[in-house]
Amino acid sequence: MPTLFRELEAAGDGRRVALNDALAAIPFNADGLIPAIAQDADTNRVLMLAWMNRTAIETTLRDGYATYFSRSRNALWRKGETSGHLQSLVSAHLDCDGDALLLRVRQTGPACHTNRPACFYLRLSQSGLSVEGDAP
Amino acid sequence: MPTLFRELEAAGDGRRVALNDALAAIPFNADGLIPAIAQDADTNRVLMLAWMNRTAIETTLRDGYATYFSRSRNALWRKGETSGHLQSLVSAHLDCDGDALLLRVRQTGPACHTNRPACFYLRLSQSGLSVEGDAP
Secondary structure (H helix, E strand, O other): OOHHHHHHOOOOOOOEEOHHHHHHHOOOOOOOOEEEEEEEOOOOOEEEEEEEOHHHHHHHHHHOEOEEEEOOOOEEEEOOOOOOOOEEEEEEEEOOOOOOEEEEEEEOOOOOOOOOOOOOOEEEEOOEEEEOOOOO | OOHHHHHHOOOOOOOEEOHHHHHHHOOOOOOOOEEEEEEEOOOOOEEEEEEEOHHHHHHHHHHOEOEEEEOOOOEEEEOOOOOOOOEEEEEEEEOOOOOOEEEEEEEOOOOOOOOOOOOOOEEEEOOEEEEOOOOO
């Protein structure tokens, strides 16, 4: 775990770190990415998981809309830039060891590219996988 | 995107796939892992993000308690096996392209190793990182 995050384990409420120092401490993976969970800030529904590089995080914080790094297109991607299904940022949170992000957002339209409201529509259990909800 | 998940994009409610076929289609990363979000099934709070390999998924579904793969210890790890802070599985969900898991759980005690209720206590914004809530 990076030193900064180990140090913050015991930190009290309101302890602050400069943005550049925090971003520099994030242990991005070998591709320079960190997983980011998008959660609906009104319903608390988990909408999707995508990936961000440092520029995506900076862009998201600056613009107030979730911008991810598309691994398939190898490029930054403002969620909803073509569909209009933007995610307005409410708040962003790093986890205890700095290797995962949680974005609380207001989602315009469906979050999933299938036009379902959220991406996690495939229920997995010992009896197999089952689709929950019809495709729109 | 794996063929199975592309095919399920347009599938209707209740469409089923055998567990082995679903697990075989998951595009695990180069380390054989997939990110798994743990969410409190009662409050919908996002508790943490960890990683699973195929055996961790099978173990979790079979035993009914979240078992992850620890990248630092390079071993399966039943969450709470030493602390007692177990996660009883309520339901498991794959996302649209099969490369992320959402576990809805009942959490015993705090989810975070710092004894905070959840791991995402580091708020990130343009004005920097700030700790939310005192360390217990």
